Amino acid sequence: MTGPSPAAVSGSSRTVSPFAPADVLAPRIGAAIEAAFGAEYAGVDPLLRPSQFADLQANVALSLAKKVGAKPRDVAEKIVAALDVSDLASSVEISGPGFINLTLSPGWLSGAATSMAGDERLGVPRQERQIVPIDYSAPNVAKEMHAGHLRTTVVGDSLARTLEHLGHQVIRQNHIGDWGTPFGMLIEHLLDVGETSDEATLLEVDPNSFYQHAREKFDSDPAFADRARGRVVKLQAGDAPTLAVWNRLVGLSKVYFNRIYSALDVTLTDGDLAGESMYNDQLQAVCDELEDRGIAVISDGALCVFLPGYTGREGKPVPLIVRKSDGGYGYGTTDLATVKYRVQQLHANRILYVIGSPQSLHLNMVWDTARAAGWLPDDVEVVHVQIGNVLGSDRKMLRTRSGNPLRLMGLVDEANTVARKVIDEARPDLDEAIRAEIAPQIGVGAIKYADLSVAHDTEYVLDLERMVSLTGNTGPYLQYAAARIHSIFRNAGMAPDAATAPIVVAEAAERDLVLALLQFGSTVALVGDALEPHRLAGYLFELAQAFSSFYEKCPVLKADDAAVRDSRLALSALTLRVLTQGLELLGIRSPERM
RNA sequence: GCGCCCAUAGCUCAGCUGGAUAGAGCAGCGGACUUCUAAUCCGCCGGUCGCAGGUUCGAAUCCUGCUGGGCGCGCCA
Known part of the structure; x- marks a missing residue:
């Protein structure tokens, strides 16, 4: 066995969200357990989970049964008897072997959604600051x-x-590979061709070509290889002229990195470089x-x-x-x-x-x-x-060495081309300039979402078609939902921020949407805790689905009643904020039209 | 040989850390645009959760074994 030592788990506090039903209900159930079975059970997890028979189910009675020496069903009865959630739930039922099914009241959902709309942070907790x-x-x-x-x-x-x-x-900390043996060869090649040559410019746009040219010379020209080896020694000895060329080499590469980061809309800057x-x-x-x-x-x-x-x-x-x-x-x-x-x-x-x-x-x-x-x-x-x-498509690991033909910039270009084609077909009414601006946001959003929506530790076959796909569970689907909300407000002639009416939950689709919205804060906290962005991606997809369904079933601007219309406007505005904020945390833009 | 990881629908993947009848997307089939954007929505079809044991009220999830695959294991990074 290798000795993977247990990391010192500092137990990053999994903070609660003030609007997430499970976070609100947990202490109530905890109090009921304590009241029913005594203080020694104060800290037990109520095991709240989503339920197919209610909004949430507490499974704690089943796990507690043998500890307190009673039947699960009786444990559940006692907990429910001591439970006060009349302000939250419209129904508390015990079913099956001892599940406590909780259905939230429309009144509480309405109030929680309205409160969330008034919260700058949308229910996302502010955790104890760590470096x-x-x-x-x-x-x-x-x-x-x-x-x-x-x-x-x-x-x-x-x-x-x-x-x-x-x-x-x-x-x-961008730990770039800017040191080591290959640099003798690269520096010599750069000296040979000149720092201002076209060949040197390759470093900014097509670095592999530059590298390969150096490599070919190294392999075929013994004199060059000798110079390269000597150059490594000088580099490591801190020889000033050598370091100057090395700096130039790194500088040209920075141009390339920044082109990629800019295209990908990644937050890394030169200030984050912390290379070898x-x-x-x-x-x-x-x-x-x-x-x-x-x-x-x-x-x-x-x-x-x-x-x-x-x-x-x-x-x-x-x-x-x-x-x-x-x-x-x-x-x-x-x-x-x-x-x-x-x-x-x-x-x-x-x-x-x-x-x-x-x-x-x-x-x-x-x-x-x-x-x-x-x-x-x-x-x-x-x-x-x-x-x-x-x-790769052969199910073999892609290696840097193999000189894989699929360049990252090529992938980005391909996605943006597809996005442009789709938007040209779908929205010919939009100005050329607007389409040109939006297409890369959609293309890059598709690529990033494809990587962020699956667990980061699973290996996967690179599938270009999947990555640039714009329908189904994709980045553009989420962007589209947000764009439709922007469209509602354009038609209403008002800013989303101005939609501050109370949210009233009435229709099933409204209820589903609110239920999804309320989970945002705890989902973000979970992502920070478990370091799994795909959970946020999955959450946003569900939210977008809930909105799309609401959009079909619940007319906003054409609602019969002014209060309903205002409520739905507020609900739409809240959804927009959550979608936009969530996408931003994934590093994906939210175009206002698409 | 030793170690780490993986195996869920035809395909790509989820499955909230052990809960009730395992879910999405794509593909396929059938519906919905004179109605706030059809990049959408609604429905249908589709799984012996690799196999076999075990743990317990309860397992895709935890343990053991097996099968099949990936990766790693001294002077590349």
Whole structure:
């Protein structure tokens, strides 16, 4: 067994939302349990779950039965007898073996929805502030970004947005690959072609070509290869002219990264760059400290950390190599330095690594080493937000090495082209300029949603058609729902903000919509807690479905009654705010027309 | 060999941390635009939750074994 050490779980407080029915009901049921069975049962989870027979069901009676030595049904009776929810529920029923079915009253739903509409935060709790460095995206200098980078970038960005919204101080850490052996070759190639040449410009638009040209020269021209190797030595020695060229190389790549981030509408900026090179001056100290304290030992000429519980082939211990036998440092050393930096300099409470799942073993070894060295205290939570492998159509893992033809920029372009085609067909009435502005919001929304709507740790086959699809459970479906609401207000000649009438729940479709709306705050809190943006995506899809259904069944502007019309306007406005806010947390735009 | 992860409808995936009759989307079939945007809505069809045991009031979910697949396991990152 490898020794994946239990991360010091700081138990990030799963805060409650003031409008979510389950959050409101839980303490009531808790009080009833306490009243019925005594203070020792004060803290038990009422096990509130959505129900097919009511709005919610509490399953606690079944789990409590054997503890209190009574039949589940009788336990439920006692809880219900002590339960006071007359202001919330229109019906409390015990059914089956002891389920407590709760149906919320229209009056409470109306009041909760109206209150939510008056809340700036839409019921999203503000949590106790934590400092949370998030390591994500991490492209390589002079390398094309591919579909694998898309996922870490999009998921990491959504987590950053969500945690910030919950009140945390997020520190984005774009750990770009800007150091290492290939840089000798890249620098020499850049020197050969000239920094202002067309070839150099490839770094901004088609970095793989630049890389491959350098690689070809390296493989075919021994003299070039020698120069490249010599250049690595100079680079690592801190030779000033070499560093100047290296800087230029990184600068050209930054242009490329920023083009992608801008196209993808990702929040990463140059200020978030925290590449491998940033830790150069700390690597020796990391090694020295580990060696001096006996945590690392020399093995086959390399400085290694051997941790208990990590064995590989033939039962041999697996090392974390912190200094290669040639004296160079690998990524293990850099990763240790990042842990130190994030704990000691950034004062992190919780550190997220949004990186590929194959790195799991490596990360655990880094963390265990950091713990052994005292660099990672128990009260700092480290989490590997595992990004599942992206597979090609052959179901094989896409690798950077294989020179996969599907460039990320190509994927974006393709999606935007499809979006443009669809909008041209569907909305010829819109101005050319408006369609040109909206199409990329839809195309990129489709791509991002495709990645955000599935669990981040599952591997998946890259399916272009699915990613750029605009119907069904897709980003554009959510955007469309929001756009229809904007349209209602355009027709009404009023701003959504002006729709502040009380919300009154009457029709079933209104009820379903309100019920969905009230879950927003607790859903966002859950995403921050579990670090799973796909739950927010799933929630928003359900909300959009509830709205679409409401839209079909409940005329807003043509409602017979003025109060009903005003209520529905307020309900539509609230839905719009939740959809827009939710999409923003996913990093997806909400066009006003589409 | 050791370790980690995965297996749910024809396809792509959910399944709120153990709850009642397992849900969506796509595909297929049938309906709904002189009515706030049909990128939509309503309905139908479709599953032995890989297999076998176990735990318990109750299992897609937890445990064990098996089958099948992915990934990782010393000087690339």
